[in-house]
Amino acid sequence: MERHFVISPSPHVKDADSIPKIMYAVILSLLPAGIGGVYFFGLHALWVIAVAVLAAVGAEALFSKMMKRPIQIHDGSAIITGLLLAYNVPAEVPLWLPAVGAVAGIGIGKMAFGGLGFNPMNPALIGRAFLMASWTAHMTVFKTLPKGGTLSGIDAVTNATPLNVFKGAKEILLNSANYSAEQVTEATQAVTQLYNASGNLFWGRVGGCIGETSAILLLVGALFLMYKRIIGWKIPFAYVGTVAALAWVFGGTNGLFSGNPLFHILSGGLILGAFFMATDMVSSPVTFKGRLYFGVGCGVLTFVIRMWGGYPEGVSYSILLMNLVTPLLDRYTKPKAFGG
Amino acid sequence: MFRKNTFSGGAHPHDEKQWSSAKAIETMPLPQKVIVPLQQHIGAPADLIVEKGQQVKKGEALAKTSKFVSIPVHAPISGTVTAIESRPHPLGVKLISVVIEGDGEDAWASEPSLDEKYLDLSIDEMKKRISEAGVAGMGGAAFPVHVKLSPPDEKPIDTVILNGVECEPYLTSDHRMMLEHPDAIIKGLRIIMKILGVERGIIGIEANKPDAITLLKEKTSAEPGIDVISLEVKYPQGAEKQLINAAVKRDVPAGKLPMEVGVVVQNVGTAAAIYDAVAFQKPLIERVVTVTGAGIAEPRNVLARIGTPFAELIEFCGGYTDNAAKLVNGGPMMGMSQITDEVPVIKGTSGILVLDEKTASLDQESPCIACARCVDVCPMKLLPNHIAAFVENQKVDKAHALGLFDCMECGTCSFICPAKRNLVHYVKLGKALWNEQQKKAQ
Numbered sequence: 001m002e003r004h005f006v007i008s009p010s011p012h013v014k015d016a017d018s019i020p021k022i023m024y025a026v027i028l029s030l031l032p033a034g035i036g037g038v039y040f041f042g043l044h045a046l047w048v049i050a051v052a053v054l055a056a057v058g059a060e061a062l063f064s065k066m067m068k069r070p071i072q073i074h075d076g077s078a079i080i081t082g083l084l085l086a087y088n089v090p091a092e093v094p095l096w097l098p099a100v101g102a103v104a105g106i107g108i109g110k111m112a113f114g115g116l117g118f119n120p121m122n123p124a125l126i127g128r129a130f131l132m133a134s135w136t137a138h139m140t141v142f143k144t145l146p147k148g149g150t151l152s153g154i155d156a157v158t159n160a161t162p163l164n165v166f167k168g169a170k171e172i173l174l175n176s177a178n179y180s181a182e183q184v185t186e187a188t189q190a191v192t193q194l195y196n197a198s199g200n201l202f203w204g205r206v207g208g209c210i211g212e213t214s215a216i217l218l219l220v221g222a223l224f225l226m227y228k229r230i231i232g233w234k235i236p237f238a239y240v241g242t243v244a245a246l247a248w249v250f251g252g253t254n255g256l257f258s259g260n261p262l263f264h265i266l267s268g269g270l271i272l273g274a275f276f277m278a279t280d281m282v283s284s285p286v287t288f289k290g291r292l293y294f295g296v297g298c299g300v301l302t303f304v305i306r307m308w309g310g311y312p313e314g315v316s317y318s319i320l321l322m323n324l325v326t327p328l329l330d331r332y333t334k335p336k337a338f339g340g
Numbered sequence: 341m342f343r344k345n346t347f348s349g350g351a352h353p354h355d356e357k358q359w360s361s362a363k364a365i366e367t368m369p370l371p372q373k374v375i376v377p378l379q380q381h382i383g384a385p386a387d388l389i390v391e392k393g394q395q396v397k398k399g400e401a402l403a404k405t406s407k408f409v410s411i412p413v414h415a416p417i418s419g420t421v422t423a424i425e426s427r428p429h430p431l432g433v434k435l436i437s438v439v440i441e442g443d444g445e446d447a448w449a450s451e452p453s454l455d456e457k458y459l460d461l462s463i464d465e466m467k468k469r470i471s472e473a474g475v476a477g478m479g480g481a482a483f484p485v486h487v488k489l490s491p492p493d494e495k496p497i498d499t500v501i502l503n504g505v506e507c508e509p510y511l512t513s514d515h516r517m518m519l520e521h522p523d524a525i526i527k528g529l530r531i532i533m534k535i536l537g538v539e540r541g542i543i544g545i546e547a548n549k550p551d552a553i554t555l556l557k558e559k560t561s562a563e564p565g566i567d568v569i570s571l572e573v574k575y576p577q578g579a580e581k582q583l584i585n586a587a588v589k590r591d592v593p594a595g596k597l598p599m600e601v602g603v604v605v606q607n608v609g610t611a612a613a614i615y616d617a618v619a620f621q622k623p624l625i626e627r628v629v630t631v632t633g634a635g636i637a638e639p640r641n642v643l644a645r646i647g648t649p650f651a652e653l654i655e656f657c658g659g660y661t662d663n664a665a666k667l668v669n670g671g672p673m674m675g676m677s678q679i680t681d682e683v684p685v686i687k688g689t690s691g692i693l694v695l696d697e698k699t700a701s702l703d704q705e706s707p708c709i710a711c712a713r714c715v716d717v718c719p720m721k722l723l724p725n726h727i728a729a730f731v732e733n734q735k736v737d738k739a740h741a742l743g744l745f746d747c748m749e750c751g752t753c754s755f756i757c758p759a760k761r762n763l764v765h766y767v768k769l770g771k772a773l774w775n776e777q778q779k780k781a782q
Contacts, residue, residue, distance in 0.1 A: 003660070003664075003680075003681065005665065005666050005667045005677070005678060005679065005680075006665050006666040006677070006700040006701075006702065007666075007677045007678075007679060008666075008677055008700075008702055009677070009762050009764060009765035009768070010668075010672075010673060010674050010675060010676065010677070010749075010751050010754075010764060011672060011673040011674070011751030011754050011755050011764065012666060012668055012672040012673075012675065012677065012693070012695060012699070012700070013353055013354075013509060013672040013673070013695075013699060013755065014703065014754070014755055014757075014760065015351070015353070015755055015756050015757075015758075017756075017758045018703075018758050018760070019706055019709060019758050019759055021758070022711070022758055075706075114707075115707070116706075116707060116709060117706070117707030117708055117709050117710070117759075118707065281709050281710045281711045281712070282709050282710050283710075284710070286710050286712035286715045286723065286725065286726075287712075287715065287723070330723075330726070334723065334742070335715070335721045335722075335723070336721060337594055337720060337721050337722060337743045337746050338581065338585075338591065338594065338719065338720040338721045338746070339581065339591050339592050339593040339594040339595075339596070339720075339746075340593075340594045340721075340743075340746075
């Protein structure tokens with residue numbers, strides 16, 4: 001009897017994991033932070049998230065069709081881009097803003113390069129950068145108070161986010177001759193309170209973008225991803241570790257080695273960035289050392305922008321800049337071959 | 341720090357040994373007809389010495405060694421040579437084979453008998469008996485054994501390692517050999533050690549075979565210089581370089597052979613065949629094959645004559661199940677997908693695997709997402725994703741610069757890739773393109 005057999009190259013067994021499975025695990029890991037965002041900032045945050053996700057998925061489908069390529073939205077990567085974009089904008093933005101950001105992120109950051117696997121930079125961050133440059137006011141003014149807390153997480157100054165308060169206070173304290181005694185006292189108080197506000201920063205009782213404020217909810221998701229070996233420890237730990245070290249040495253208001261690492265780790269978008277955005281596989285290195293250098297580079301840039309740049313937060317731009325360095329890192333950190 | 345008995349990298353496919361690991365070796369009934377290819381080993385094929393129509397006895401030489409890196413081929417059954425022509429071969433092409441129609445007598449040309457004084461033979465005599473018996477590596481690669489046991493003087497050997505790892509999923513022939521023929525294996529190891537002038541022998545076994553480890557430890561407890569090591573279960577622990585790395589913590593330099601670090605490795609089945617050759621002057625005409633997989637009705641470990649068509653072994657094992665879909669020669673990680681079941685068992689056939697539709701289903705390749713799982717698992721510490729991408733984009737030179745030829749095609753990268761990219765296939769293609777390029781340049 002002439003039997004017909006399936007013919008294919010070896011290996012003939014494959015691991016059960018797949019790209020959709022990975023993407024859906026990431027989506028699952030991002031849910032706690034999203035739910036937290038809606039809890040702290042109200043229902044409007046939910047609409048922002050929904051609009052961003054729908055716009056991202058819709059944009060990918062539309063652009064794929066226009067490019068005459070198969071539509072791959074079922075793999076879940078567009079959903080992740082939508083979620084991350086929404087988590088990176090303030091809760092009260094008008095709904096057209098995340099929609100435009102999602103379309104820009106997917107279109108410019110992903111589809112223009114050929115879709116999943118070809119994007120040199122993190123698409124959600126491209127979207128956020130686009131929004132920052134085009135509608136800076138919407139993106140940098142935070143008005144929604146978190147449930148159970150103040151914008152700043154402290155009592156001394158309440159009308160700005162922790163990093164904003166810190167930047168202002170530092171400016172006063174490092175140039176105290178130009179300010180009144182009252183202002184200096186207030187600034188000193190603010191810094192002390194910020195350093196003691198770790199609890200608020202950890203749980204998320206502060207102002208900020210929808211998904212960045214609650215460290216605990218983000219870390220729960222990140223631990224899940226590490227357990228599933230979807231993200232590793234190298235990039236997040238190198239990133240956070242570098243920021244912590246630099247913050248301790250250079251980030252204080254009282255000379256060298258007077259900084260508070262914990263404050264810098266927990267405030268702003270560092271946890272969200274280090275665990276969920278710098279770890280984007282396509283735009284980060286594949287080698288062991290490459291990943292460590294990538295994390296360190298992100299850390300240095302984030303800290304430099306926070307301390308001496310024009311913005312209070314530097315996470316998105318740091319990651320985007322290091323994304324561009326990724327091919328170089330891969331080329332110069334090739335592992336030593338076995339027996340080589 | 342305590343270092344685990346393993347190498348760096350590797351993955352953990354389900355070992356699927358439960359289909360056949362508890363099944364004792366069964367001898368196949370005498371085949372009616374055998375198809376014996378002249379090329380069953382790495383090296384030059386043997387020179388034919390029989391003609392069509394000639395009557396041959398079991399164990400009679402059909403072809404003799406032509407060059408140093410070559411081995412003879414013997415008749416596995418007694419009968420008449422009915423054809424000498426190109427026939428389907430497990431390598432996927434048709435190669436010259438001697439077809440013998442059996443006479444049912446199963447009579448030996450020269451009945452093997454125990455030479456009590458085999459250990460007193462000179463080293464050259466021992467190697468001559470191994471070469472004349474046509475012993476090739478039985479782990480799958482089928483390298484001529486007498487060549488492996490003749491390292492040049494400038495490469496001194498101090499350790500022999502027997503490979504009882506059998507890291508490929510599904511395969512259990514080596515496991516059963518260790519359980520049922522431990523003495524032959526240990527005696528074979530002694531012969532190898534004598535030939536190489538070595539005082540240290542190690543038998544490496546993966547920890548998923550605790551019964552074999554216990555038995556061999558017991559049997560070698562009184563043997564000076566021989567140790568049994570339990571190795572962590574991980575694919576590809578049985579790859580020569582990874583085995584040496586885990587067992588004696590030495591790294592064979594890229595592009596070189598184990599003799600470079602003073603080691604020679606042989607499969608446990610080969611050790612038993614060496615014993616048969618030196619002590620009994622028995623030619624290699626049969627071997628243990630694991631016939632297994634969801635596509636086989638009664639998976640078993642079978643002692644089959646070389647030259648028996650796969651179809652006959654499969655029938656002996658209850659035949660195909662309804663959802664049998666893919667036939668593989670060897671294990672699932674490195675074995676070759678077969679077009680027909682009329683190919684014969686050859687010296688390196690360790691397993692016949694029939695996979696069901698679900699396992700055989702072909703996944704669509706997606707673009708690489710740079711997850712780096714392939715980089716993390718590669719036992720040779722290469723960048724499989726980049727190598728494959730260069731080959732895919734016709735930049736074979738760049739692939740070569742990244743270590744294309746250091747790849748042993750173990751399949752761990754393709755196994756773990758979530759994008760289901762055929763990484764090993766790209767490597768094979770890249771190597772072929774490079775060789776073609778080199779030929780054209782000459």
